[in-house]
Every structure is written in structure tokens, then in C-alpha cells.
Amino acid sequence: MINITKITKTFNPGTVNENTAIRNLSLTVQEGDFITIVGSNGAGKTTLLNLISGSILPSSGTMYILGNDVTRTPEYKRAAYIGRIFQDPTLGTSGKLSLEHNMNICSRKGFKGLKISLDAKKRQLFREELIALEMGLENRLKDNVGLLSGGQRQALTLLMTVLSRPELLLLDEHTAALDPRNAEIVLSLTQRFVDEGNLTSMMVTHNMKHAIEYGNRLLMMDRGDIILDVSGDEKKNLTVEKLVKKFHEIKQTEYTSDEALLTT
Amino acid sequence: MIEGILVDGLIFAVMALGVFITFRVLNFPDLTVDGSFATGAAVAAMSITNGLGIFPGMLLAFASGAAAGTITAVIHNRLKVPNLLAGILTMTMLYSINIRILGGRANIALLRVDTIISKVIQIGGSIPREWTLLIFMIIFTGIVKILLDVFFHTDMGITLGAMGDNEQMVVSQGVNPKAMKVIGVSLSNGLVALSGAMLAQYQGFADANLGVGIVVQGLAAVMLGEFLFRSNKIGMLTIQVIFGAILYKALMFFGRYYGYYINLTPSDLKLLTGVLVIVSLVVAKTRKNIGSRKRGIQ
Ligand SMILES: Nc1ncnc2c1ncn2[C@@H]1O[C@H](COP(=O)(O)OP(=O)(O)OP(=O)(O)O)[C@@H](O)[C@H]1O
Ligand SMILES: [Mg+2]
Numbered sequence: 001m002i003n004i005t006k007i008t009k010t011f012n013p014g015t016v017n018e019n020t021a022i023r024n025l026s027l028t029v030q031e032g033d034f035i036t037i038v039g040s041n042g043a044g045k046t047t048l049l050n051l052i053s054g055s056i057l058p059s060s061g062t063m064y065i066l067g068n069d070v071t072r073t074p075e076y077k078r079a080a081y082i083g084r085i086f087q088d089p090t091l092g093t094s095g096k097l098s099l100e101h102n103m104n105i106c107s108r109k110g111f112k113g114l115k116i117s118l119d120a121k122k123r124q125l126f127r128e129e130l131i132a133l134e135m136g137l138e139n140r141l142k143d144n145v146g147l148l149s150g151g152q153r154q155a156l157t158l159l160m161t162v163l164s165r166p167e168l169l170l171l172d173e174h175t176a177a178l179d180p181r182n183a184e185i186v187l188s189l190t191q192r193f194v195d196e197g198n199l200t201s202m203m204v205t206h207n208m209k210h211a212i213e214y215g216n217r218l219l220m221m222d223r224g225d226i227i228l229d230v231s232g233d234e235k236k237n238l239t240v241e242k243l244v245k246k247f248h249e250i251k252q253t254e255y256t257s258d259e260a261l262l263t264t
Numbered sequence: 265m266i267e268g269i270l271v272d273g274l275i276f277a278v279m280a281l282g283v284f285i286t287f288r289v290l291n292f293p294d295l296t297v298d299g300s301f302a303t304g305a306a307v308a309a310m311s312i313t314n315g316l317g318i319f320p321g322m323l324l325a326f327a328s329g330a331a332a333g334t335i336t337a338v339i340h341n342r343l344k345v346p347n348l349l350a351g352i353l354t355m356t357m358l359y360s361i362n363i364r365i366l367g368g369r370a371n372i373a374l375l376r377v378d379t380i381i382s383k384v385i386q387i388g389g390s391i392p393r394e395w396t397l398l399i400f401m402i403i404f405t406g407i408v409k410i411l412l413d414v415f416f417h418t419d420m421g422i423t424l425g426a427m428g429d430n431e432q433m434v435v436s437q438g439v440n441p442k443a444m445k446v447i448g449v450s451l452s453n454g455l456v457a458l459s460g461a462m463l464a465q466y467q468g469f470a471d472a473n474l475g476v477g478i479v480v481q482g483l484a485a486v487m488l489g490e491f492l493f494r495s496n497k498i499g500m501l502t503i504q505v506i507f508g509a510i511l512y513k514a515l516m517f518f519g520r521y522y523g524y525y526i527n528l529t530p531s532d533l534k535l536l537t538g539v540l541v542i543v544s545l546v547v548a549k550t551r552k553n554i555g556s557r558k559r560g561i562q
Binding site: 055074075080084092093096097098101102104105108109111112113114117144 | 414415417418419420422423425426428429430432433434435437438439440441443496
């Protein structure tokens with residue numbers, strides 16, 4: 001599905017602000033994978049998703065998605081098969097437009113022509129789809145999305161993203177701005193949509209519990225690279241304690257090898 | 265008098281609708297308008313005096329405005345310069361181009377030629393001139409408004425509506441935001457030029473300086489309209505712009521005719537327009553603050 005080979009991203013190269021956010025990272029994602037990604041602030045998680053979605057281009061390395069070389073493909077073209085949800089609930093929808101207009105934009109990917117496709121039939125379809133969220137939004141098609149709560153808005157974004165039938169779903173701390181109850185609702189919706197559509201997904205989270213509970217594979221990132229990659233049974237048997245211990249083990253070996261380098 | 269203000273306002277409203285598209289829908293403050301308004305006037309005037317015909321002339325005026333808008337959007341997209349600068353560049357270049365269109369002159373009179381205005385008055389027969397024109401302008405601006413409303417109900421129009429608010433969302437849906445900007449800015453300037461074409465025929469001449477300061481006037485009209493009522497329906501928003509344009513013209517009329525009591529001269533009207541925009545901004549800001557305080561934000 002995704003083949004990333006030795007990708008590096010350096011921001012502001014050649015200046016005092018030079019900063020390598022992704023360092024020689026390689027990653028292969030299988031179709032149907034649901035990957036959770038953890039790592040401390042600044043580890044490069046968002047940058048990795050930005051590189052995959054194409055909102056930034058790599059300094060070096062190659063990237064293949066669905067067998068195509070997309071290393072230099074602009075974001076809007078990749079968006080044809082990528083669905084993306086951000087931490088900020090306002091980024092996925094337009095608050096100035098009504099619910100039905102938002103849903104209409106997302107009902108089909110790609111360039112929009114001069115057709116008036118929003119009709120009674122489509123509205124009915126939207127209503128039926130909104131029922132799945134169990135938030136009463138099916139009665140608010142004409143309301144501006146700006147009137148919705150953050151949780152409602154994020155749930156709507158999720159629904160719209162899934163309805164546009166992406167092949168790959170990128171979630172960047174998409175429940176971090178929500179209260180615990182709404183976060184649970186949006187997360188279980190995520191799980192349901194991923195299962196129903198058998199979507200390949202990558203989910204960044206700071207919640208270790210969620211990272212372990214969801215998905216079939218877990219990546220831990222640190223300083224621009226993947227330092228831990230667990231899947232299968234090992235992932236199933238993971239606990240927060242084991243994960244934290246592993247993290248320290250890796251960090252420890254790193255420090256000792258650094259020290260070794262310094263002393264020799 | 266009242267008919268005169270209404271006709272003035274309705275011609276002006278077509279321009280204000282263009283300003284509404286860039287400033288409000290696209291969130292692309294476009295200053296091309298100051299040049300493209302005169303371009304529309306010049307192209308229509310030259311087409312008519314050279315015998316191309318009234319309707320082809322006005323269509324050509326619309327197209328020339330759209331071309332000017334495309335240039336601004338492309339400068340912004342390709343060279344990654346801020347939209348304000350892109351607009352100023354085009355506007356400046358248009359000043360020279362407008363004089364070239366006018367055949368090296370700064371203005372041209374539309375005397376002794378048929379214009380849309382003289383045709384309409386002919387059709388009106390015994391109805392008083394001003395009333396005929398008023399009915400005609402209501403129909404004309406009404407049609408422009410309805411066409412715009414229909415456009416904003418198409419998939420493309422709805423997507424344009426999201427552009428100014430959330431470009432990321434538009435990109436995420438696989439739409440090229442640069443293409444959307446070209447479409448929006450050119451449509452806007454097409455309307456602006458059409459309004460210029462109409463004004464040239466109404467006042468009987470086209471002038472290279474016709475559009476100086478007009479973008480701020482259009483913005484004033486848009487902002488005045490926004491005070492009238494609140495709505496999220498595009499049909500209501502375009503009505504707001506039209507009412508705002510008429511209101512603006514009425515205010516300017518009173519400024520011109522009764523301003524001398526407070527020592528106001530016609531040359532003070534631009535100052536007045538600027539103050540009007542500033543006051544509108546202050547009022548809008550205070551309203552917003554009160555609104556968010558009520559909702560417990562901030
Ligand atoms: N546009 C940018 N310009 C310059 N530096 C950037 C840019 N985006 C990210 N960085 C830097 O790249 C590094 C990785 O940032 P990134 O946002 O990917 O971290 P993250 O793992 O998502 O962290 P968080 O958990 O805080 O979201 C940071 O040092 C950050 O400052
Ligand atoms: Mg991040």
C-alpha cells in the first residue's frame with residue numbers, strides 16, 4: 001500500500017533554523033493495516049503524515065502509494081485516495097457553510113463542475129448517513145457547521161471523510177481536542193468505519209492506552225525515526241507498562257552506545 | 265431623485281457583488297477591481313462606438329474583466345506573492361492598458377450612438393425616463409443576482425464557498441485550490457467590468473480614472489449590507505449586497521447634497537467612504553466580541 005524508502009525532511013535547510021524532522025525513515029504499510037503511532041512532542045509524527053499526504057515534500061527519499069511514485073505529487077492529487085483528519089476540529093469542515101453543503105463537497109472527490117447535484121434524494125441519503133453518528137445531526141442539515149460542538153464537528157468530519165471513500169485514512173490526534181466522552185465516541189466511530197470499509201489507517205495518538213487498544217500494528221517514533229514497530233501477537237499482548245519499559249530500554253541502549261562512541 | 269439613487273445603486277451593486285465574491289466568499293482581498301472597472305467601461309465604450317454592438321460589447325467587457333482577474337490569480341498562484349500585491353500589480357498595469365483600449369485617450373464620450381440605456385428608454389416609450397431605467401436595472405441586476413445564486417448552488421459554487429473559510433478542506437477533497445482562486449477572482453472581476461460597462465453607458469462616457477477607489481466603495485457597500493440582517497443563505501447574502509450598494513449610494517447622495525451644511529465638498533466623499541468602512545469594522549468587531557462573550561468564549 002505504502003512504500004517509504006529512506007525519506008528525510010529538513011526544514012529551513014542551510015539556515016540557523018535548520019531542523020531535520022524526519023531522518024532516513026523507511027516504512028512499509030500493508031493494505032488493511034490499522035497502525036497507531038506514538039512518540040513524544042516533536043518526534044516527527046505529524047511531519048510523517050504531512051509527507052504521506054503531500055502537504056509537504058521530502059528533502060530526499062522516495063514514496064510509493066498504491067504502486068505509484070508519489071514523491072513529488074501535489075497534495076490535492078493524492079487527496080483523491082487519502083482521507084485526512086486533523087487534531088483541530090475546524091480544519092475538516094467549513095464553519096461558514098451548512099451541514100448539507102459540507103457533505104456535498106465531500107460526497108465525491110476531485111474537481112467540482114457546474115452541476116447542481118444536491119437534491120432531495122441526496123439530502124435523504126445524508127440524513128440516513130448522519131443517523132449513524134447518533135448525535136441528532138440528521139435534523140440539522142441546514143444549520144451552519146460553525147454552530148456544532150467540537151465533538152460533533154469532528155464526528156461529522158470523520159463521517160464525511162469515510163463517505164468520500166478514501167483508500168488510506170490518516171488521523172492526527174483527531175480526538176485530542178475533545179473531552180473524554182466525545183473522544184470515546186469519535187474513537188469508536190473510527191473503529192467502526194475502519195472495520196466496515198476495511199480501510200488502511202494510520203492514527204497518531206498521545207494516549208498509550210488507545211495506541212495499544214486500537215489497530216494491529218504500533219509504531220513508536222523518536223527524533224525523526226521509527227524506534228519501535230510491533231504487530232501481531234506481540235502487539236496484542238502489549239501493555240502500557242511494557243511499552244514504557246521498551247521505550248526506556250531503547251533509549252538506554254542508545255545512550256550507552258553514544259557513550260561507547262565517546263569513550264573509544 | 266429616489267429613482268436616480270436606486271438606478272445608481274443597482275449599477276453599483278453588480279460591482280459590489282464582485283467585491284463580495286473575493287472579499288467575503290474567497291477571502292482574497294482583490295484590488296484588481298480599481299483597474300478592471302474602468303477596463304469594462306473602456307471595452308464596452310470602444311465596442312459600441314466601433315459598431316460591434318451593445319450586447320457583444322458588454323460580453324466582451326465581462327470577458328476582459330475576467331481576464332484581468334485571471335492574471336491577478338495566476339500572479340498570486342505562480343509567484344506566491346500575497347494576493348494584495350498581485351491585485352495592485354494588475355491594477356497598475358491596467359491603468360496603461362485602459363488608456364490603450366481607449367485609443368490613447370483618457371476618456372471617450374458615448375454621444376450620438378445607441379447604448380443599452382438609449383435602447384431601453386426607446387422601449388419605455390411614454391414612461392418617464394428615470395422610471396424606465398429603474399425597471400430595467402431591477403431586471404438586469406436581478407438576473408445577475410439570480411445567476412450568481414444558481415452558481416453558488418452548483419458543486420463548484422459550494423466548493424468556492426468553502427475556499428475562503430477552509431482551504432485545507434478543499435485541498436483534502438482533491439480540488440486544486442489554485443484553480444478555484446482563478447475561477448473566483450475572474451468571475452468577480454467579470455462582474456466588476458460589467459458594472460463599469462453599464463455605468464459608462466449610463467453616464468455617457470468612459471474614463472480611465474473611473475475605478476479609482478471603487479474597491480473601497482464596494483467594500484463599504486458589502487459591509488453596510490451585512491448590518492441589515494443575518495443569514496447563511498446565499499440568496500439572502502446577495503440581496504444584502506444589493507441593498508448595501510443602494511444604501512451606500514443614498515448616503516453618498518445625501519453627503520453630496522446636504523454635506524455643504526457641514527462644509528463637506530464632493531472631494532470629501534472618499535474620506536467619508538473610508539470612515540464608513542472603518543466604522544463598520546469597529547461595529548462588526550464590537551458585535552463579535554459581545555457575541556463571543558455571551559457564548560463564554562475568550
Ligand atoms: N513547517 C515547519 N517548519 C519548521 N519546522 C517544523 C515544521 N513542521 C514541523 N517542524 C519541526 O519538526 C519537528 C517534528 O514536528 P512534528 O510536528 O512532526 O512533531 P510531532 O511528533 O507531531 O509532535 P506533537 O506530538 O507535538 O504533535 C519539530 O521539531 C518541529 O518543530
Ligand atoms: Mg503532531
